[in-house]
Amino acid sequence: MDDYHRQAAMLKAIGHPIRLRIVDLLRCEPECVCHLSAALDKSQPYVSQQLAILRNAGVIVDEREGTNIFYRLADENVVRQVEAACGARACAPQEDAATARQALHGCNCPKCSGTLTGRG
Amino acid sequence: MDDYHRQAAMLKAIGHPIRLRIVDLLRCEPECVCHLSAALDKSQPYVSQQLAILRNAGVIVDEREGTNIFYRLADENVVRQVEAACGARACAPQEDAATARQALHGCNCPKCSGTLTGRG
DNA sequence: ATCTTATATGCAGATATTGCTATATACTGA
DNA sequence: TCAGTATATAGCAATATCTGCATATAAGAT
Numbered sequence: 001m002d003d004y005h006r007q008a009a010m011l012k013a014i015g016h017p018i019r020l021r022i023v024d025l026l027r028c029e030p031e032c033v034c035h036l037s038a039a040l041d042k043s044q045p046y047v048s049q050q051l052a053i054l055r056n057a058g059v060i061v062d063e064r065e066g067t068n069i070f071y072r073l074a075d076e077n078v079v080r081q082v083e084a085a086c087g088a089r090a091c092a093p094q095e096d097a098a099t100a101r102q103a104l105h106g107c108n109c110p111k112c113s114g115t116l117t118g119r120g
Numbered sequence: 121m122d123d124y125h126r127q128a129a130m131l132k133a134i135g136h137p138i139r140l141r142i143v144d145l146l147r148c149e150p151e152c153v154c155h156l157s158a159a160l161d162k163s164q165p166y167v168s169q170q171l172a173i174l175r176n177a178g179v180i181v182d183e184r185e186g187t188n189i190f191y192r193l194a195d196e197n198v199v200r201q202v203e204a205a206c207g208a209r210a211c212a213p214q215e216d217a218a219t220a221r222q223a224l225h226g227c228n229c230p231k232c233s234g235t236l237t238g239r240g
Numbered sequence: 241a242t243c244t245t246a247t248a249t250g251c252a253g254a255t256a257t258t259g260c261t262a263t264a265t266a267c268t269g270a
Numbered sequence: 271t272c273a274g275t276a277t278a279t280a281g282c283a284a285t286a287t288c289t290g291c292a293t294a295t296a297a298g299a300t
Contacts, residue, residue, distance in 0.1 A: 045293095051248095154277085169258095171278095
């Protein structure tokens, strides 16, 4: 099988500390660039560039929603790989305080505005 | 958690077509360098270098047995990751024809000599 | 049209990786 | 000790990646 090339490309893409954190963040629900930028404390162009690498490797897909672009993991294959790497952390079913999504001060996206309870 | 760095380093190490094939080969049982070299149809120094990369990343460990050095996956964490990437292929319990270990013509290691039935 | 906000792209110096070849080391046996 | 086999390392040119910065695009609001 020469899925080896395909899978190796995927592993290479997520084999980077920042990019691994990104896909871990995307595991529970789609996030926009500004949210990731705030969560990682990295510049927007930098995050956007890392997202482009993940996107070109087929790890994530983007979906526009007005001015925001939300990214999510591309498929189950990726999800399994990320789970194997980061642990099968539980995601909030709908609104569970313990595993609730991080609403960030630095982020103005629709998901964060209005529910500003996150860490600064 | 800054396991991110550690895990990313592991993913980066196996995020390479040849190295991914190597860890996939090592999934069922330890193999020596000459066997991997024959199985991958790559020069001994080249394979040895890729093994060194995997070894330095903590993905595999080596064990000397006379003149041969056998490599195996380092731990369950690695096994899970490789399974997620390559599929949870069954390994022969002891001697099962279907999943039996590849005995290679180009390889003279103790595991291959005597049971030369593999593909050439 | 223009301004603002959100995101993407281009560029560039520093650094790392790739795959190869030549050579070195380590063990075994005579 | 010396030869033979198994494995490791050094060195190299080509290529790719990293990460910061400046700038470009795209959509919404005025």
